[in-house]
Amino acid sequence: MMDTAQTNPVAIVTGGESGIGRACAIALGKSGTAIALTYFRDAKAAETVVGEIAATGGRAIAVQADVGREDAVEALFAQTEAAFGTVTRLVNSAGLNMSGTMIGDMTLDQFDRVVRSDLYGPFLTCRRFVRGLGASGTGRIVNISSIHERAPRAGGVDYDSAKGGLAQLTATLALELAPQRIAVNGVAPGMILTPMNQSAIDDAAELARKEAAIPWGRAGTADEVATLVQFLLSDAADYITGTTVTIDGALSLTVAQGA
Numbered sequence: 133m134m135d136t137a138q139t140n141p142v143a144i145v146t147g148g149e150s151g152i153g154r155a156c157a158i159a160l161g162k163s164g165t166a167i168a169l170t171y172f173r174d175a176k177a178a179e180t181v182v183g184e185i186a187a188t189g190g191r192a193i194a195v196q197a198d199v200g201r202e203d204a205v206e207a208l209f210a211q212t213e214a215a216f217g218t219v220t221r222l223v224n225s226a227g228l229n230m231s232g233t234m235i236g237d238m239t240l241d242q243f244d245r246v247v248r249s250d251l252y253g254p255f256l257t258c259r260r261f262v263r264g265l266g267a268s269g270t271g272r273i274v275n276i277s278s279i280h281e282r283a284p285r286a287g288g289v290d291y292d293s294a295k296g297g298l299a300q301l302t303a304t305l306a307l308e309l310a311p312q313r314i315a316v317n318g319v320a321p322g323m324i325l326t327p328m329n330q331s332a333i334d335d336a337a338e339l340a341r342k343e344a345a346i347p348w349g350r351a352g353t354a355d356e357v358a359t360l361v362q363f364l365l366s367d368a369a370d371y372i373t374g375t376t377v378t379i380d381g382a383l384s385l386t387v388a389q390g391a
């Protein structure tokens with residue numbers, strides 16, 4: 133799917149060293165978008181993604197960044213602009229899963245850790261993206277949320293609060309930025325087989341049990357999410373903004389069944 137919205141699109145993909153971010157970086161990089169992908173700790177994994185994009189003739193760099201830190205986000209954009217020019221596409225995929233701790237036992241540090249990566253991160257990158265475009269630049273943003281932006285899980289007050297906030301960040305920015313033709317959408321995956329679900333990948337019984345709860349009968353793949361993200365970033369999605377697209381095999385529709 134070629135991005136025709138501009139001749140030389142430039143994208144930042146956070147969390148690009150792993151899972152959904154990795155798949156997005158590769159899909160976009162292979163179709164002509166210059167990519168700056170961020171990594172948190174795994175420089176080697178990030179360089180592998182860069183190599184995979186370069187092998188197809190694409191352009192990519194890997195930048196270490198903690199997206200929850202203002203100075204790191206500033207440095208990420210500065211480095212990307214120096215390499216490729218103005219950033220016109222943004223995919224916020226970096227994030228941590230829930231701690232699994234009930235509120236009575238949750239420390240402020242635990243809560244802060246997830247909210248910083250999953251909500252402050254997109255706030256900081258979206259803000260810098262808009263500033264970088266200036267008053268006349270147009271662009272497109274996709275925030276990777278989760279079906280847990282709406283469906284709560286006990287033990288997920290950190291994650292569910294962050295993703296719920298992200299849904300409103302997405303909608304609010306879409307309204308603010310529509311006059312400038314900056315589109316902002318969310319993608320809410322269900323169960324996707326990435327390192328975030330490593331225990332199910334490693335344990336066939338756990339995977340079978342979890343997949344049995346998904347009406348579509350299987351978990352999703354990072355490539356399937358990347359295909360959707362690529363569409364939302366493309367010219368063909370021009371009139372779509374302010375919405376979150378669920379990709380979950382109908383998992384999120386199973387709440388309140390059987391009671």
Ligand SMILES: NC(=O)c1ccc[n+]([C@@H]2O[C@H](COP(=O)([O-])OP(=O)(O)OC[C@H]3O[C@@H](n4cnc5c(N)ncnc54)[C@H](O)[C@@H]3O)[C@@H](O)[C@H]2O)c1
Pocket residue numbers: 146147148149150151152153170171172173197198199200224225226227228229248249250253276277278279320321322323324325326327328329
């Ligand atoms: N896998 C799923 O089933 C699933 C379901 C719903 C939503 N999501 C969301 O999709 C996104 C990607 O998750 P994934 O499945 O690819 O998991 P993943 O663990 O493979 O990738 C997440 C990446 O984010 C990075 N990261 C975490 N905190 C960071 C920070 N503060 N700064 C920079 N990088 C940071 C991690 O290092 C990792 O590379 C996340 O936002 C996650 O909440 C995933």
